[in-house]
Amino acid sequence: MAQTISYKTGSQLLSLKRCPNIAIIDVRDDERSYDGHIAGSLYYASDSFTNKISNLIQDVKGKDTIVFRCALSQVRGPTCVRRLVNYLG
Numbered sequence: 001m002a003q004t005i006s007y008k009t010g011s012q013l014l015s016l017k018r019c020p021n022i023a024i025i026d027v028r029d030d031e032r033s034y035d036g037h038i039a040g041s042l043y044y045a046s047d048s049f050t051n052k053i054s055n056l057i058q059d060v061k062g063k064d065t066i067v068f069r070c071a072l073s074q075v076r077g078p079t080c081v082r083r084l085v086n087y088l089g
Contacts, residue, residue, distance in 0.1 A: 003085065005081060005085070008067060013067060016065065016067060019064075019065065021062070021063055021064040022063060022064065022065040022066075022067065023042060023059070023060040023063040023065070023067070024038055024040060024041040024042070024067045024069060025041065025042050025043075025044055025056065025060075025066060025067065025068045025069070025080070026038050026041040026042065026044070026069055026070075027044055027045065027046040027049060027068055027070045027076050027077055027080045028046070028069075028071055028076070029045050029046055029047050029076075038069060042056070042059050042060075044056055046070065046076040046079065046080055049080045049083060050083055053083065053084060053087045056084070066084075068080050068081050
């Protein structure tokens with residue numbers, strides 16, 4: 001399986017959301033409750049992400065694209081991506 005990791009802006013995410021085979025992973029923590037839900041996303045809080053990677057793998061099975069989002073997607077999103085890549089070895 002080929003892996004490509006790249007940064008996506010909010011507008012790019014909106015256009016990707018129209019693709020049927022995409023999984024959006026929301027890794028925000030407490031602020032998710034007051035910043036709003038990303039429609040159609042799967043919620044895996046960054047503070048417990050590592051413990052739930054095996055569940056995530058099951059949830060995204062068959063998806064072509066996986067997008068991680070946090071508040072600014074500068075720390076938690078990329079960190080969770082690295083954790084997933086390391087887990088997959």
